[in-house]
Amino acid sequence: MVIDKIIGTAKKEGRPYLTELESKQILKEAGINTTEVKLARTKEEAISLSKEIGFPVVLKIVSPDVLHKSDAGGVKLSLKNEKDVGKAFDEIISSIKKHEPTANIQGVSVQHMARPGTEVIIGMSKDPQFGPVLMFGLGGILVEVLKDVSFRIVPLTRRDAREMIREIKGYPILEGYRGQDPANIEVLEETLLKVSDFVENRPEIKELDINPIFAYRDGALAVDARVILEP
Amino acid sequence: MKDITEKLDRAFNPRSVAVVGDKMEMGYMWLRGLANFHGRVYSVQIDENELPGIEALGVKNYFSLLDIPDDVDYVIVAVPRGAAPKIVNDCIQKRVGGVMLFTSGFAETNTEEGIRLQGIITEMAREADLNLIGPNCVGIFNPKIGLRNALDQYSGDGGNVGFISQSGTHATFFSLVGEVNGIRVSKSVSYGNAVVLDSADYLEYLGEDEDTKIIGLYIEGVKKGRQFFSSLREIAKRKPVLIWKGGETAEGTRATASHTASLAESPLIWDALIRQCGAIKVDSLDETIDVIKALLYAKPATGARVGLCAMTGGQSVVITDAFAKEGLEVPLLTDRSYREFATFFNTIGSSYRNPLDISSNLRSTDNIIRCIDILSEDEMIDTVVLELSMVFLTRLSWLIPNLFDSLIDALTLYKARSNKPFITILIPAHAESETIEARKILVQRDIPSFPSFERGAKALKKVVEYYRHQNL
Numbered sequence: 001m002v003i004d005k006i007i008g009t010a011k012k013e014g015r016p017y018l019t020e021l022e023s024k025q026i027l028k029e030a031g032i033n034t035t036e037v038k039l040a041r042t043k044e045e046a047i048s049l050s051k052e053i054g055f056p057v058v059l060k061i062v063s064p065d066v067l068h069k070s071d072a073g074g075v076k077l078s079l080k081n082e083k084d085v086g087k088a089f090d091e092i093i094s095s096i097k098k099h100e101p102t103a104n105i106q107g108v109s110v111q112h113m114a115r116p117g118t119e120v121i122i123g124m125s126k127d128p129q130f131g132p133v134l135m136f137g138l139g140g141i142l143v144e145v146l147k148d149v150s151f152r153i154v155p156l157t158r159r160d161a162r163e164m165i166r167e168i169k170g171y172p173i174l175e176g177y178r179g180q181d182p183a184n185i186e187v188l189e190e191t192l193l194k195v196s197d198f199v200e201n202r203p204e205i206k207e208l209d210i211n212p213i214f215a216y217r218d219g220a221l222a223v224d225a226r227v228i229l230e231p
Numbered sequence: 232m233k234d235i236t237e238k239l240d241r242a243f244n245p246r247s248v249a250v251v252g253d254k255m256e257m258g259y260m261w262l263r264g265l266a267n268f269h270g271r272v273y274s275v276q277i278d279e280n281e282l283p284g285i286e287a288l289g290v291k292n293y294f295s296l297l298d299i300p301d302d303v304d305y306v307i308v309a310v311p312r313g314a315a316p317k318i319v320n321d322c323i324q325k326r327v328g329g330v331m332l333f334t335s336g337f338a339e340t341n342t343e344e345g346i347r348l349q350g351i352i353t354e355m356a357r358e359a360d361l362n363l364i365g366p367n368c369v370g371i372f373n374p375k376i377g378l379r380n381a382l383d384q385y386s387g388d389g390g391n392v393g394f395i396s397q398s399g400t401h402a403t404f405f406s407l408v409g410e411v412n413g414i415r416v417s418k419s420v421s422y423g424n425a426v427v428l429d430s431a432d433y434l435e436y437l438g439e440d441e442d443t444k445i446i447g448l449y450i451e452g453v454k455k456g457r458q459f460f461s462s463l464r465e466i467a468k469r470k471p472v473l474i475w476k477g478g479e480t481a482e483g484t485r486a487t488a489s490h491t492a493s494l495a496e497s498p499l500i501w502d503a504l505i506r507q508c509g510a511i512k513v514d515s516l517d518e519t520i521d522v523i524k525a526l527l528y529a530k531p532a533t534g535a536r537v538g539l540c541a542m543t544g545g546q547s548v549v550i551t552d553a554f555a556k557e558g559l560e561v562p563l564l565t566d567r568s569y570r571e572f573a574t575f576f577n578t579i580g581s582s583y584r585n586p587l588d589i590s591s592n593l594r595s596t597d598n599i600i601r602c603i604d605i606l607s608e609d610e611m612i613d614t615v616v617l618e619l620s621m622v623f624l625t626r627l628s629w630l631i632p633n634l635f636d637s638l639i640d641a642l643t644l645y646k647a648r649s650n651k652p653f654i655t656i657l658i659p660a661h662a663e664s665e666t667i668e669a670r671k672i673l674v675q676r677d678i679p680s681f682p683s684f685e686r687g688a689k690a691l692k693k694v695v696e697y698y699r700h701q702n703l
Contacts, residue, residue, distance in 0.1 A: 127500050129456030151503035153460055158505055159703070 003029050006203055007229060015064045015228045016206070021109055027210065030198035032191055033223040037113055041107040043089040049110040050085045056113040059088045061096050065103035072099040078113055085110075092124040114223050117214030118174060118183050122192060124154070124199050132199045134192060138170040139212040154230040156196040161189040174215065185217035190219055206230045235435040239428075241328020242362050243371055243418055243436065245260025245304030245378065249296060249327075251275040251318055252310035252334075255284050260382060261307050261333070267386040274297050296321040304328040307370060310494050312336040312348055315366065319352045321665070322361060328364035331370030337424055338492035339367055349492075353426040355511035361427070367491065368423030368637055371397035372406060373440075374416055384406060386554025390415020392523055393443035394639050395433045397477070397491050401449040404516055408448065412520050413674035414527065417442040424491050431459040434519055438466035443528055447473045447519050463508040471697060472510040473528050476501050487623045509700045511693050521690035528679035529652040532691060536560045538606030539586035541618045546684075547588035550618060550656070553684035557692040561585055562611045571605050581633060585612075600641045607649040614652040616692060617642075617682070621662040621669055635669065643676045654686045655680045 006022045022036045036053065039062060040046035043075030050057045062157070071076050073095030076088035089108055096103055119139030127133050130153050137149035150164040165171065165188055176182030191213065199205055207228040215219045237392040247270050250261045255278070262285065265272045274285045285292045293299050296306065296318070306327050306415035308318050315334050322330045349366070356363040364370050369380035375389030376658050381403040390502040392414055396402035400420035408418065418440060420433050437443045446466070453459045463572055466472060478487035479498045487493040505512045513519045525532070537559050542549035564585050572583040575598060583602070592598040599617075606615045624635050646653055655673065657680040659666040666682075673680045681687035 126499065127456070129453050130460055130500060130504060131457055133500055151499055152507050153500070153504055163506070166575075194608070 001025075001029070003202070006190065010064075010229060013064075014101060015066065016192070016231060017064055018068075018229065019062050019064055019106065020060060020061055020225060020229040021187075023208075023227040024222070025218075026227055031194045032210070032222055033220060035111045037109045037111045039107050040089070040110050043202050044215055045085050046088055046108055046110055047085050050079070050082065053112045056080050057085065058111050058113050059085065059092060060109045061092050061112075062106040062108075063096065063103045066096060066100055072096055086090050114214050114221050115216075117216040117221070118180070119212035120174075120183070120188065120215050120220075121149075121211040122195055122213060123211070124205070125130060125155075126206060126210045134164070134196060134199075136164050136188075136192060137168055138173060142170050152196075154196045156193055158193065161192040161196075164192065166190060181217050184217060184219055185222050186222045188213075188215060204230050209215065235432060236439045239329065239362060239432070239436045241304040242331075242364070242378065243329075243420075243440075245375060246269060246301050247271040247301055247327060248305045248307065248378065249271070249273040249275055249299060249303045250290075250307045250309070251296060252314070253285070254278065254309075255280050257309065259284060259288060261309060262290050264379045264382055264384075265377070267379075269376045270304075273301070273303070273363050275299075280560055285314075289633045290409060296325050296327075299325075302326075306330040306373070307333060309333045310545060314357065315348060316351045319355050319361070323355065323359040327361075329364060329371075331364040331368065332366030332423075333369060334365075335367035335423070337366050337426075339424060339489055341489065341492075344615040349424065349426060351451070356427045363427040364420065366424040366426065368397075368421040369402060369480060370421060372402065374406075380421065385415075388415065389417050389442060391417050391442060391444040392527075393417050393437035393440060393446045394448075394550075395418035395422070395430055395437065395446065396420070396449040397425065397430070397451045397493070398449055399423070401475075402504060405449075405519065408516060408520055409471060409523070411670070411674070412524055413677070413679075414520060414523050417444075425454055428593070429453060429455045431455045431462050434459070435462050438462065439472065443470070445471045445473070445523055447475070447513075447523065449475045449477060451477045451487040451491045459506070460504060462503070463510055467509045468701075473506075473513050473519055473522055474501075474505050474510050475513045475515065506661065508670065508696070512698050513631065513693070517686065518689065519692075520684050522693045524631060524681075525654060525690045525694045526697075527596075528677050529654050529694070530650070530669070531698050532614045532694050533702060534650040535692075535695050536611060536613045537691070538564070538603075538612035538615045539611065540602055540606065540616065540645070541586055541588055542620045542623050543590045544580075544582075544588045544660060546618055546620070546658075547582070547586040548615070550684045551586045554616070554688040554691075557688040559692055559695070563607075564609045564611055568605045568609045572602075575601060588625075594634075595625060596634065596637045596641050599638060600645055603653070604643060604649070605652045607645075607653075612651065614654065615649070616654055616687065616691075618656045618658065618684075619669065620658050620660065621665040622660045624660075624669075625662055625665055639672055639676060639678075642678055646676075646678060652679070652691075654687055654691060656684055657682060658684075 025086045038049045057079050059076045079085045120141045123135040134152040137143040142148050148169045150167040152160045152164050174183040209226045212224045255263045274290045337345045374381050374386045375384040389665045399421040406416045437446050480483045539550050541550045577591040582588045
């Protein structure tokens with residue numbers, strides 16, 4: 001299976017952190033809707049992949065050594081044409097070389113720029129006593145500043161998924177506050193259940209972060225993801 | 232989970248008990264505690280100086296557990312920690328049903344010697360599959376057979392509430408405070424450092440125990456976390472389970488480490504776990520008692536709407552705030568109810584919107600009962616709450632002798648005929664001794680009472696949440 005192969009490769013290379021590309025492949029295997037990501041090793045490849053995927057696109061650095069991609073100048077959003085993509089590719093590579101001179105650069109990932117939705121996050125971490133625990137919250141400032149999140153211990157029942165979404169204080173935002181588009185709650189519940197199922201059967205995963213997921217009226221899309229393996 | 236019943240049956244329902252190391256210095260508390268035990272009691276003590284004291288209690292002493300010419304189901308060990316490995320080894324040889332180590336001074340001291348000794352007894356017990364309870368605990372209380380862990384505990388009639396406690400004090404306090412509140416223990420266990428048997432094992436045992444209808448737990452930390460989670464999830468579907476978690480703050484965690492060598496655990500995860508399993512979270516002994524009392528003595532409260540009946544105007548305001556602050560609803564009544572009140576209710580100095588202030592109507596037991604009957608029959612109301620203030624009832628008793636007694640009789644009849652949950656708030660104010668007497672009478676009549684509006688409101692809220700979770 002793809003997952004075994006990805007985990008096997010990372011283990012062989014002695015790195016606990018999976019790249020965004022690998023993390024998203026894993027999510028896809030787990031049945032979670034994610035943006036299609038392709039790896040470009042050269043500028044030319046990045047341009048042709050962008051045309052294939054369709055503009056606007058996002059370019060991100062792919063390197064197991066760069067953990068905070070944005071901080072290192074490794075992310076370029078809203079690239080509308082070939083010229084933008086070419087320029088962004090060069091800028092990313094030179095910025096990473098400057099910020100993280102020793103980083104092993106595998107290339108640059110190309111993905112379609114997802115249409116904006118309500119940002120939510122789903123995370124899994126392991127509690128020393130109770131094992132895998134899922135976290136749910138609204139993305140961005142609400143999770144970082146207000147810690148408006150809920151927890152459940154794996155495995156989740158449908159009821160757990162339903163309750164942990166409704167438990168956060170920001171829930172009215174998901175229902176569509178003041179004319180904002182509502183989120184499809186059922187799809188978010190499904191996503192939580194899929195993550196629960198997946199991590200229950202994959203003890204080799206230590207941490208998983210899907211941040212953000214864009215929640216739409218008609219679905220949900222994992223836009224960024226990070227997986228950390230057990231040592 | 233049936234296996235756990237078989238595994239722990241001899242320990243919880245022993246027919247013979249041996250006490251190792253009881254002595255004068257401890258007032259022979261363990262042997263004296265077994266005075267009403269329905270079975271055979273033996274002492275094991277090697278100190279010749281202690282023998283007259285032990286014999287004076289009418290207990291036969293042996294120099295070794297292995298010398299006792301009888302099966303031993305349960306062993307109470309109160310020896311110094313250095314002797315613990317030898318006694319544990321004797322228990323294994325003797326094939327006892329369970330052993331409780333009152334002995335402390337193990338990992339909770341965070342000393343090399345304590346950790347080393349704990350390691351030795353743990354390994355021995357695990358290898359031999361010995362039911363080791365503790366160490367650093369007071370073990371099992373089974374009142375029905377007179378197995379006690381404190382001298383002031385009752386024996387004889389057992390109750391229907393099980394209690395599992397990492398602390399000996401909380402286990403014994405639960406039994407004692409519970410008793411005066413009408414809550415009797417079926418079986419309880421204090422289990423200290425939990426080196427072999429952990430909360431999950433006891434929870435499974437009481438989950439299967441037919442005498443136990445409600446289970447309370449005081450926990451500082453779990454060792455078998457996954458087992459605890461899955462057992463709690465299953466058992467809480469069948470029986471109400473209350474969890475009181477000690478060490479919820481960073482400072483408290485420091486205390487749990489030196490008390491029972493428990494590790495820090497995230498309060499957020501505990502909250503999630505308790506909610507996820509449909510258990511009830513409580514934060515103190517008082518709250519544990521309050522919620523169990525409401526579960527035992529009020530009809531199942533599934534709705535959040537309360538009809539409040541206070542004895543004076545000022546109390547009618549604060550009782551309303553207390554219940555509303557807990558998220559309970561205090562709705563207006565139906566027109567039908569208001570029309571009925573209008574036929575008899577003295578509104579000079581009183582009012583009946585909801586809350587009710589019945590100060591001017593207190594002199595007639597019939598009128599008090601009429602008020603709560605109307606609340607019971609009102610479709611807007613789920614639970615009826617009545618304030619009983621000994622201050623006012625005592626003042627009025629000069630005017631109307633036997634007012635309290637006739638009110639209690641009438642409330643007993645009311646409770647029997649009403650189909651709605653009913654609780655009372657018995658506020659002591661300065662009339663503390665009168666209130667204690669009144670509570671005793673209410674307990675005898677199975678009428679639940681709470682010592683403040685806030686405690687009554689909180690208990691009711693927890694119970695409503697519990698039944699809602701069960702019914703969803």
